[in-house]
Amino acid sequence: MMIIKELVCQNVIARFLIYLHDMSMQTWISILTNLFPVISALTCCLLMILTYKDSVREEERYLKRGLFFFYFSVAFGWACVIIYTWSPRLFVYLNSLCYCSFIMMSVTFYHVVFWLTRVDSSEHFSMRHYYLPVLIPVVLLVWSLFVPLDVQVAIVAVDSPLEDVYFYFTRFFTSQLMVAFLFCLCYTLLGLKRLFRYWRVMREQLGDMKEPPLRWLGCVLLLFLFSLCMPLLDPLFAESYWLDFLPIGILLLQYSIVAYNIIVGNYVLCSCVEESSGDRQEIKKTPLLNKERFEKYIREEKPYLNPELKITDLTGELQTNRTYLSTFINRTYGMNFNTYINDCRLREMKAFLADSTCAGVSMTDLAIRAGFGCYHSYRRAKKRNITNF
16 A cells, blocks of 8 residues: 555646656746745745734734735735636636735725825725725626636636637736726825825925935835836737746835834824814824924823833824834934933933932932932943933
């Protein structure tokens, strides 16, 4: 029995190796080229999962969930492209899901863009955007139940002898690239429109900005538009199969830019804070984090008096995330969070020493009142000479 199993396994492996050997160079390059977006998208999915627990606010978790579904749609869509090249018969079974994933990419990414560019917490993304990406593949699936499987395989292989008989089905069956192109174009333009609106509102609120927020998102959307123009350069790509890596490289760059900026928190989300007033509920917009608002919070709340203070303790009150707050302090004050907090404690200690009512209090007690855990921590911070604010 064991010998029979070994012979069967060897036979299967031999057939598979023969099949691989018979594959043309074009097929090999096509499979390898389309494999890169799958790996990249799955990697980004994993990163969204691993960083999900670090999200402080529900808005951040919602954003990462949306990006997870976007990257998953990308991975599944490009995996179907590989299956199309490798096994047309298997692709027929997955065609409806492939159709859905390719047009769902544009909608899910626009959903992320919508969430990033909200300037009013009363704005809500309409789920009607998902109707067509679901309805079109469902229609294809139902229609395909009435068409023989061999005919569908022949359509995929582009040698159907019954194209006249199944003319409309053939056109609908093979229309996913054109439909995906139209969806990507429309939602990319909508995304750019929202981004320009976001920049205009930020300019009105913050005045002159040295650099507009979400510049990276503008670059990604422009890369989407450039990718849509790539078919116009087909004559250049026809000379070498290896030039197909250029549009794939652009896609990998887009996925990496989005994942990196979301993980490091290079964005500010508008959150919803509801206040009840009698029978009415008013929605109060959370102001953006800036130097004036930050220093007002530090001055009035004095969170540095807590010796166990962590940067995550401030994210909830300031309605931001840990990475963005850390970057803000570094850029604004030229120091990290711990250095900034110790600077505040040193100034508090200086005020205590100048207060005559504290003349009889020991240095250790004053250091603890100022937020240092002990007198030794105070001495160490003072030696670093970080008293200039």
